[in-house]
Amino acid sequence: MSGAGLTGTEELLAEQPVSGGSTRQLIRRFIHHRLALVSLIILLLLIVVCFGAPWIAPYPQGQQDLLLGPTAPSAEHWLGTDELGRDYLSEILFAGQVSLAIGLFVALLATLVGTALGAIAGYAGGWIGELVMRITDLFLIVPAIALLAVIVQGLGPSPTTIVFALTALGWTYIARVVRAQVLSLREKDFVEAARGIGASNARIILSHLLPNLAGVIAVAMSLAVASAIIAESTLSFLGFGVQSPQTSWGSMLSQxxxxxxxxxxxxxxxxxxxxxxxxxxxxxxxxxxxxxLDPQGKNL
Structure with missing residues (x-):
């Protein structure tokens, strides 16, 4: 609805199709997605018990009973014990700290890098867009696991190294998705209106384009978390990931x-x-x- 004194350009800016709506509407729509709500509760519970393992785990990390050896689940050890007599539930909770932290940090960094490069490539177009996309294609054709193994072996298999290695290869999908969406939005009337009042390119991208991509970015980031956890688990299973005394779910699989x-x-x-x-x-x-964030599927 137009207000008194608004010019035509200001009306277009006021009516730009920002995804989602009010915070209350977003929360209500998310709650109505029962499977997502239950998943959020389970994930938050996992995060709490894993990062609260020093206080929640039934046994200290690494506590051994070599005489006990591997035993089946019991009342004393709910998930049994491993070959060193360590309580397996406690070890899984402590290992979860590493796996979840890697997944979350990789997703955050990859989303930031991919969103920035994708938005620049989509909005700028021309040789800049082509250069960014050719670099993206170069990363996509490289055998990911092999390259990750080389990077981690060269720099040392620490969680920090794994985070940066996975980020270096994990931004490409997000960049391609964001670029495609920006290409479809940059010619919209509200973007032309922003240009008409002299808004800078950075302001147009940050204030007018990215808010309309919130749903796409949220989905891409969630996929990045899952992909990072799986990639770390694969590396650790192959022996290139987290090394003792640190453990992750992937290294436990390997062992x-x-x-x-x-x-x-x-x-x-x-x-x-x-x-x-x-x-x-x-x-x-x-x-x-x-x-x-995008109930009408505009940005899918």
Whole structure:
């Protein structure tokens, strides 16, 4: 609705189709997505118990009982013990700190890099856009796991190295998605109106384009969390990831691989189950955010 004294250009800017709506509407739409809501609760619970492991875990990290050895789940050890007699539930909770932290930090950094490059490529177009996209294509054709293994081995298999290595390869999908959306929005009337009143390119991107991509970016970021956790788990399973004394769910999978076909195969199931539940929760949360931020599917 136009107000008194608004010019035609100001009216267009006031009516630009920002995704979502009020915070209350966003929350209401997300809550109505039952699967996403349940997934959010489960994920928050996982984060709390993992990062609260020093106070919640039934046993200290790394506490061994070599005489006990690997045992099946029991009342004393809910998920059993490993070959060193360590309580497996406690070890999984402490390992979750590393896996979840890597997933969240990689998703944040990859989203920032991918969104920035994708927005610049889509809005600027021309040789700048082509250059960014050719660099993106170059990263996409490189065998990811092989390159990650080389990087991590060269710089040292620390969580920090893994975060930056995964970020270096994880921004490409987000950049392509954001570029495609910016290309479709940059010729809209509200963008032309912003140019007409002298808004800078940076202001147009930050204030007029990116708010309309909130749903797309939220979904892309959720996928980045899941992809990072899976990639870290794959690296650790292959022996290129987190090294002792630090552990992750992937390194626990690697250590338990030798128990396939034995009564202690449960050592393989439990970390795999935590990875599976986390990835599914993140994906369902992404679906809920997409529907809440972009209920009419404008930006899909």
């Amino acid at each position: 338990a691989a030798g128990y396939v076909g034995t009564p202690q195969v449960y050592l393989l199931y439990f970390p795999g189950l935590f990875i599976l539940v986390t990835v599914l929760c993140v994906n369902f949360i992404g679906d809920g955010l997409r529907d809440a």
